[in-house]
Amino acid sequence: MKGLIVKNEKINEKYYNLEIDCAKFALQAKVGQFLMIKPTLQDYVTDPLLRRPLGVADVQGTRFRLIYMVVGKGTKLLSECGAGNEIEFSKPLGNGFKLEKNKNIALAAGGIGIAPIFWLAKEMRSNGCKVTLFYGGRSVNDIVLSSELSNNCDELVITTNDGTLGTKGLVTEPMKEGLNSFDKVFACGPKPMMKAVSELAVSKDVACDVSLDERMACGLGACLGCLIYVKEGNETVQKRCCVEGPVFDGSTIIWD
Numbered sequence: 001m002k003g004l005i006v007k008n009e010k011i012n013e014k015y016y017n018l019e020i021d022c023a024k025f026a027l028q029a030k031v032g033q034f035l036m037i038k039p040t041l042q043d044y045v046t047d048p049l050l051r052r053p054l055g056v057a058d059v060q061g062t063r064f065r066l067i068y069m070v071v072g073k074g075t076k077l078l079s080e081c082g083a084g085n086e087i088e089f090s091k092p093l094g095n096g097f098k099l100e101k102n103k104n105i106a107l108a109a110g111g112i113g114i115a116p117i118f119w120l121a122k123e124m125r126s127n128g129c130k131v132t133l134f135y136g137g138r139s140v141n142d143i144v145l146s147s148e149l150s151n152n153c154d155e156l157v158i159t160t161n162d163g164t165l166g167t168k169g170l171v172t173e174p175m176k177e178g179l180n181s182f183d184k185v186f187a188c189g190p191k192p193m194m195k196a197v198s199e200l201a202v203s204k205d206v207a208c209d210v211s212l213d214e215r216m217a218c219g220l221g222a223c224l225g226c227l228i229y230v231k232e233g234n235e236t237v238q239k240r241c242c243v244e245g246p247v248f249d250g251s252t253i254i255w256d
């Protein structure tokens, strides 16, 4: 697919907000899905050869939004793609989150894991859920869009490792108390954080779905580069994160 870049703005030193107009994509996308985006505007590029996976952070009308962190060559090049240009990307991929109705929901986001959680908070809210968002980052610069977020959830609890915003400590700390009052938890962030959230939810007997950011080459189920292991009954089975995921029941994942 192709779409027109409407905005590609720096949020802060690390994070960008990219808005693309493409009615076909916006119509098809479901919350929790991702795309594989070509991170340059040039027709023929061999470096980077592969498209990059990014979670869909919101859809409004014919436009959709991506929130990304510049970490390497692909995301650096993407940050240089200006508004008014056409950019190429895949159709919406992956299974997405299963939405709940009229439930008490805890969302946990770590760093750039906020991207799919942003849209999830909005959708859960419009489905009548009470949404509490636990949002953690290393530092103040890892917490973005907090005013938009507070409008889209009932409670926003911020933590930073260095205490530069919100409560000092890990995002799991404030979740420990009262987690069993929630009907379900959804998480996205670094693997150790999702593992901790998932284990905490299991210990409190609360269901927890996690969206995994495994490294992906094709995004289409062909290269087997994104395999993870999950428990199915007494068996351990492999799953392709790009096709069977990226959202999995956290209690089934073999994390190590």
Ligand SMILES: Cc1cc2nc3c(=O)[nH]c(=O)nc-3n(C[C@H](O)[C@H](O)[C@H](O)COP(=O)(O)OP(=O)(O)OC[C@H]3O[C@@H](n4cnc5c(N)ncnc54)[C@H](O)[C@@H]3O)c2cc1C
Pocket: 034, 048, 052, 053, 054, 055, 056, 067, 068, 069, 070, 071, 072, 073, 074, 075, 076, 112, 115, 116, 212, 213, 214, 215, 216, 246
């Ligand atoms: C389903 C899915 C959704 C994602 N959604 C988002 C999103 O919404 N916003 C966002 O900013 N990022 C997201 N990511 C991660 C993003 O795809 C990578 O950061 C990006 O591909 C890095 O490309 P690069 O060329 O800039 O960096 P590279 O040069 O490829 O790598 C730079 C550094 O980043 C590390 N890295 C690359 N990919 C990943 C990854 N998947 N997980 C952890 N570390 C990685 C590398 O090990 C290396 O240290 C998502 C990944 C997946 C699989």
Ligand code: FES
Pocket: 215, 216, 217, 218, 219, 220, 221, 222, 223, 224, 225, 226, 227, 240, 241, 242, 243
């Ligand atoms: S990224 Fe190729 S199979 Fe998942």
